[in-house]
Structures are given as C-alpha cells and as structure tokens.
Amino acid sequence: MxxxxxxxxxxxxxxxxxxxxxxxxxxxxxxxxxxxxxxxxxxxxxxxxxxxxxxxxxxxxxxxxxxxxxxxxxxxxxxxxxxxxxxxxxxxxxxxxxxxxxxxxxxxxxxxxxxxxxxxxxxxxxxxxxxxxxxxxxxxxxxxxxxxxxxxxxxxxxxxxxxxxxxxxxxxxxxxxxxxxxxxxxxxxxxxxxxxxxxxxxxxxxxxxxxxxxxxxxxxxxxxxxxxxxxxxxxxxxxxxxxxxxxxxxGGKAPSIIAADADIDAAVAGNLAGAILNSGQVCAAYTRFYVDAAREAEFVDKMAAGLAALRLGPGLEEGTQLGPLVSERHLTHVRDLVAGGLRAGAEVITGGQRAPGAGYFFEPTLLTGVRDDMAIMHEEVFGPVLAVTAYDAAEELDAVIARANNTEYGLAATVWTRDIATSQRLANGIRAGAVFVNMPPIPDMAAPWGxxxxxxxxxxxxxxxxxxxxxxxxxxxxxxxx
The missing domain is CATH 3.40.605.10 (Aldehyde Dehydrogenase; Chain A, domain 1)
Structure with a gap:
C-alpha cells in the first residue's frame, strides 16, 4: 500500500x-x-x-x-x-x-x-x-x-x-x-x-x-x-x-457507580469490557469506580480475578484479550500515573507493572484505597488501570453524583443498578454526554456522541x-x- x-x-x-x-x-x-x-x-x-x-x-x-x-x-x-x-x-x-x-x-x-x-x-x-x-x-x-x-x-x-x-x-x-x-x-x-x-x-x-x-x-x-x-x-x-x-x-474520565442492589457479576463483566477495551485506550473507558461500601469487597475480589485472567499478548494472536499500549511514550505516561497513585497511598490489588518482554505491554491493574484528590482519580490514564473507592450506603445519591462530577471532563459515565428510579436519578444528575446504564460504553452510529x-x-x-x-x-x- x-x-x-x-x-x-x-x-x-x-x-x-x-x-x-x-x-x-x-x-x-x-x-x-x-x-x-x-x-x-x-x-x-x-x-x-x-x-x-x-x-x-x-x-x-x-x-x-x-x-x-x-x-x-x-x-x-x-x-x-x-x-x-x-x-x-x-x-x-x-x-x-x-x-x-x-x-x-x-x-x-x-x-x-x-x-x-x-x-x-x-x-x-x-x-x-x-x-x-x-x-x-x-x-x-x-x-x-x-x-x-x-x-x-x-x-x-x-x-x-x-x-x-x-x-x-x-x-x-x-x-x-x-x-x-x-x-x-x-x-x-x-x-x-x-x-x-x-x-x-x-x-x-x-x-x-x-x-x-x-x-x-x-x-x-x-x-x-x-x-x-x-x-x-x-x-x-x-x-x-x-x-x-x-x-x-x-478527554474523558468516566465514573462507574455500582449501587447496593446491582448484579455484581454483571457489573464486573460489564465494567471489565468498559475498562479494558483496546487496553483502556478509549476516551469513554470506565476508570474510576464508586462502589456501595456493602458490595465493595465482593466487587474488588471479582474484578481482580477477572483482570488477572485476561490473556495479554500481541493483537495478531487469536484469543488475545488485551494488547499493547500504542507506544513507549504512552506506556511511560500510564506507568507514571500508577506510580504516583501508589506514592499517594493507593494499594495495588493486581497488576501495576510493565509486562515483561518486547512491546509496550502493561499489566491490567486494579487499585484500591484511592481518594478523590489523587491524580489517578482525576487525570486521564488511557490505559488498563481501574481505581476503586467506596461510598457509604447512607450517603445521599446527590453526594455520590457530586463526587462523580468532580472532574473537568464529562464525556461518559455508567450506572449499575436494578432500580429504575436510582438509574434515572443518577443518569439525570451526572454531567456527561453519554450515560450507560448496565452496559459498556460502545458508541453507535445512530446515537449522538460528545x-x-x-x-x-x-x-x-x-x-x-x-x-x-x-x-x-x-x-x-x-x-x-x-
């Protein structure tokens, strides 16, 4: 060509x-x-x-x-x-x-x-x-x-x-x-x-x-x-x-809110798809997770297991689920943000490192113990890095919405709940161009995007x-x- x-x-x-x-x-x-x-x-x-x-x-x-x-x-x-x-x-x-x-x-x-x-x-x-x-x-x-x-x-x-x-x-x-x-x-x-x-x-x-x-x-x-x-x-x-x-x-920094009544297995599968698609190199990728405190441990355990099970490798190999990052420069950007999160007090549950071998591979990473003021929670990572924090069940939904909106971005967001009223209240309150309820962030040619x-x-x-x-x-x- x-x-x-x-x-x-x-x-x-x-x-x-x-x-x-x-x-x-x-x-x-x-x-x-x-x-x-x-x-x-x-x-x-x-x-x-x-x-x-x-x-x-x-x-x-x-x-x-x-x-x-x-x-x-x-x-x-x-x-x-x-x-x-x-x-x-x-x-x-x-x-x-x-x-x-x-x-x-x-x-x-x-x-x-x-x-x-x-x-x-x-x-x-x-x-x-x-x-x-x-x-x-x-x-x-x-x-x-x-x-x-x-x-x-x-x-x-x-x-x-x-x-x-x-x-x-x-x-x-x-x-x-x-x-x-x-x-x-x-x-x-x-x-x-x-x-x-x-x-x-x-x-x-x-x-x-x-x-x-x-x-x-x-x-x-x-x-x-x-x-x-x-x-x-x-x-x-x-x-x-x-x-x-x-x-x-x-840019984007899409929040994912997991309510107490969410189907956790479905939330884990959907958030995995929404977070690691194209190795997280997606403007709408789910990157910061607000989980009801009563479901946090279950969500973290299952999400860590899902990430650890992903097949990392060259995209041309059939069966690869997670390919490389696009360049050495971008890999350094992702690695530096993860390292900064760890210095600020976050904890690695799985991943966190450059994968061994040739190419620009970074392990799928799950961080907990993050705070809203950490760079990992408000700067765009654009890589397979998930940061999880909890919210108290007694906390008003308006407070959770405020935390989700605490970013300069507003491209996409997701909500995981079985309750229609909760989904509507969150979807209406989140300031983003697209809110996905119980699904990954895949655009469609017939739907507006911005x-x-x-x-x-x-x-x-x-x-x-x-x-x-x-x-x-x-x-x-x-x-x-x-």
Whole structure:
C-alpha cells in the first residue's frame, strides 16, 4: 500500500522527512510514512476548495452521492480482514476488536450516513410578513479538516468522513502519525469507490501538520478527536485565524457507580469490557469506580480475578484479550500515573507493572484505597488501570453524583443498578454526554456522541452530526404585487 500524501486525486511524496510507524507489540518499524510540508498542506486545502464547487462533486444528485458512500462501505467489507490486520499491526488492538468494532463500525457509519443523503431537508416557515415565502436550505459548510487520534484510527475517521461526504463537503484528512496506515488504506478504497479528485485529500505528518490545518484561513470546519490540551491549542488557533467552526471530542474520565442492589457479576463483566477495551485506550473507558461500601469487597475480589485472567499478548494472536499500549511514550505516561497513585497511598490489588518482554505491554491493574484528590482519580490514564473507592450506603445519591462530577471532563459515565428510579436519578444528575446504564460504553452510529466541559464541543454521529457539517441558509422570497 502507498504511504504517500493524497492531494487532488494523486499520490505524491511528502517534502518533509518521513516518519516511522511502529508495531506496538514488538517495537519494530513497520514502514516510513510521508510528511507534508506547509506548501503541500496549502495544496491539499486548495484542492478541496476547488472540488467543492466542481460539477463532478457539487453536480451529483443526492442518490448518486449516496451511491458512492454505499460503495465505499461495500469495499470496506470486501477488504475487512486486510483492514483488521493492518489496524492491529499499527495500533495494537486485538483482532477481535479490529474486526468487530473498528472495521465493522467503519462500514456501518458509511451506510448510515449514505442513507441520510436523500433526507437532508430544509423547512418552510410561517413568518409574519405578507406575500413572502420563507424557507431554509442545508448547505455544505465547505472545506473540512479531519484530525484523527491513534486509538481507533479507522473507525473514528469513518465517523467524521461519512457525514462530511454525505452532506456534500470536501475534506483534508490528517491521521495521527502514530497510526496512519488504516487511513491511507481507506483513502485508497475511496478512490476505487469513485470519489472525484479533490473531494478527499490526506496529509500525513506530526503535530505541525495539524497545527497548519488548525490555523488555515481556508478551512471552514475542523473536527478533532484527541487530548483536551491539544483541543485548547486548536481552539486558540482557530480563533486567531478565521473563527472556523470546531467539533472537538476530547478527554474523558468516566465514573462507574455500582449501587447496593446491582448484579455484581454483571457489573464486573460489564465494567471489565468498559475498562479494558483496546487496553483502556478509549476516551469513554470506565476508570474510576464508586462502589456501595456493602458490595465493595465482593466487587474488588471479582474484578481482580477477572483482570488477572485476561490473556495479554500481541493483537495478531487469536484469543488475545488485551494488547499493547500504542507506544513507549504512552506506556511511560500510564506507568507514571500508577506510580504516583501508589506514592499517594493507593494499594495495588493486581497488576501495576510493565509486562515483561518486547512491546509496550502493561499489566491490567486494579487499585484500591484511592481518594478523590489523587491524580489517578482525576487525570486521564488511557490505559488498563481501574481505581476503586467506596461510598457509604447512607450517603445521599446527590453526594455520590457530586463526587462523580468532580472532574473537568464529562464525556461518559455508567450506572449499575436494578432500580429504575436510582438509574434515572443518577443518569439525570451526572454531567456527561453519554450515560450507560448496565452496559459498556460502545458508541453507535445512530446515537449522538460528545462531551460536556473539557470533553469537547459539539456532537458526532446520529442526526446531530449533520449539524456539524452543514450551514442553514434562510431564503426570503417576496412575491406580492408592487
């Protein structure tokens, strides 16, 4: 497969120094990937601008545009095993996750938004002016920069790219330099699907390339998934350039509240799935647990047993349940947060160390004795690390909600209870963009996704994603006699 830039329908070598992408299971170089220069970023944006109004794209009927998205979904499925193995090699996630979540999810997003193409409607409005027709149109916002993270490269690109194309926009994709390979392959498939030149462009490189897009005066909308710190930098750059619209899906520190009446076995299984998916490298991963004191010992024992039983290994090995972290740098971040928790008084029940051998493996870790003021309870770990604290049964639910909300983030949360009233009270009180009751945090293409506070701006997926990629134009038509 190519590892070049894709600009205006052509694969071109990057002018800047190539960047190696590594296999996190071994630490070995997979391949070198091109890096874009400022001139090449400008070229990609210019190509997207020109394609926006070109008859080959703007002149397509809705049903024709939908057909391109459906065709791309078919190509993803036809190449599913190749894509899954590529994603696992580059990112580390187990094949079971690459197949069932990443690749399947990518195809589902393109099909979902392909279905929307023929249903994007305006409205007529009963305004209080005589002899005047007022109606609205939903129009493409323009050139969109899509900056994607390293944890779910293929799926997260798909949930940005599919609504952008469905609404008639053009794009410049900038994947993480840590995991660029599945984005490159997806663009190859988009070419096969028949998207016109300039509609989809891709520039690889490090954060400097993303910074150029953030500040670019001819980018109309930027969608970014990644850290809150970088999100703040993007926001300042966008404000200082052209006040481009932003969609930001940023960090998270999802609380999990386990009530006294919860089915503990179900809570353990669901929290395991929600905490260690992709080795905990998920913005919505369950990482801090508030357990009714009467059930804490049982929950901790069963959770420790579940973590200890997980099969840790390379993602390409069938049966692996927990793969490596994405890089040496990220492993150091996780290890340092765990060590800081131990210095502050937390206790390791299981795990807590880098796993022996090659690659960036970290043992699934369970900590108890944590306090709300510890860094491990309010900083994003992004690894297979679970911190458990108890709450008194006599404590008011409002107090538990306040503890759960004691974070700058607000992306996701979960509640475990058999009582509908308790579930509703907690779900209503927790300030997060998504609250899951008795289930893991797996997004769906039909449901809006995004966060409160430092977890971001706007919503992706579902009908709400259409708002991110369109402008509403109001048309006033006076037809009365002069």
């Amino acid at each position: 190519t590892t070049q830039l894709f600009i205006n329908g052509e694969w071109v070598p990057g002018s800047a120094a190539a960047i190696n992408t590594l296999n996190p299971a071994t630490g070995e170089v997979i391949t070198g990937v091109a890096s874009a220069s400022p001139a090449e970023v400008d070229g990609a944006v210019a190509a997207a601008r020109a394609a926006l109004a070109a008859p080959a794209w703007a002149g397509l009927l809705p049903v024709q545009r939908a057909a391109l998205l459906f065709r791309l979904a078919d190509l993803i499925e036809e190449n599913a095993e190749e894509l899954a193995r590529l994603e696992t090699t580059d990112q580390g996630q187990p094949l079971a996750i690459s197949r069932a979540v990443s690749v399947t999810g990518a195809a589902e997003h393109f099909r979902y938004f392909a279905g929307w193409v023929t249903k994007i409607q305006g409205s007529t409005n009963p305004i209080s002016y005589p002899d005047t027709l007022h109606y609205t149109r939903r129009e493409p916002i323009g050139v969109n920069a899509l900056i994607t993270p390293w944890n779910f490269p293929l799926m997260i690109l798909s949930w940005k790219l599919s609504p952008a194309l469905a609404t008639g926009n053009t794009v410049v994709i900038k994947p993480s330099e840590v995991t660029p390979l599945s984005a490159l392959r997806l663009v190859e498939l988009a070419v096969r699907a028949g998207f016109p030149p300039g509609v989809i462009n891709l520039v690889t490189g490090d954060g400097a390339v993303g910074a150029l897009l953030s500040a670019h005066p001819d980018v109309d909308h930027l969608s970014y998934t990644g850290s809150t710190a970088v999100g703040r930098v993007i926001t300042r750059a966008a404000a200082d350039s052209n006040l481009k619209r932003l969609t930001l899906e940023l 966060g409160y506070r430092a977890s971001g701006w706007g919503r992706e997926m579902g009908p709400q994603a259409l708002d991110a990629y369109t402008e509403t134009k109001a048309v006033w038509l006076h037809y009365g006699r002069e």
